[in-house]
Amino acid sequence: MPLAEFYGELPEQWRAEHPGEEPGERMIHEIRVGMYLPEAHGHDLRQRLNRVVCPDLQHSGPCPIPWSSSYTDPAEEAERDYLERRYARLRAAA
Structure with a gap:
């Protein structure tokens, strides 16, 4: 799936932040x-990375630069x- 399709909401978020433009x-x-x-450490790190992109996650309105965050759940066989x-080398390095 192309990135533009996967993140289809981001251009709309940008337009909401920049009306008429x-x-x-971009x-x-x-x-x-x-x-x-x-998993608990992964959640904490993900929250920290989110705050790098948007220091005030509770602000009103959309972010000036649209972004999104997600993770792949290893509980599902296909994802595992x-x-x-993709990442077996990380386990080998641990």
């Missing part, structure tokens, strides 16, 4: 972080297989 040449970029650590193929 068009995004022009593009969607994705940053992935591979981690091999206990994907994670193993």
Whole structure:
């Protein structure tokens, strides 16, 4: 799936923050972080990364620069297989 389709809500968030303007040449970029650590630590790190992008997560209105955050749940077999193929080297380095 193309990034623009996966993050389809981001251009609309930008337009809400900049009424009457068009995004022009702006593009969607994705940053992935591979981690091999206990779930609780992963949640904490994810919250810290979210605050890097948006220091005040409780502000009113959309962020000036739209963003989103997600994670892959290793509890599902298909996701576990994907994670193993993609990030097995992290386990080997641990």
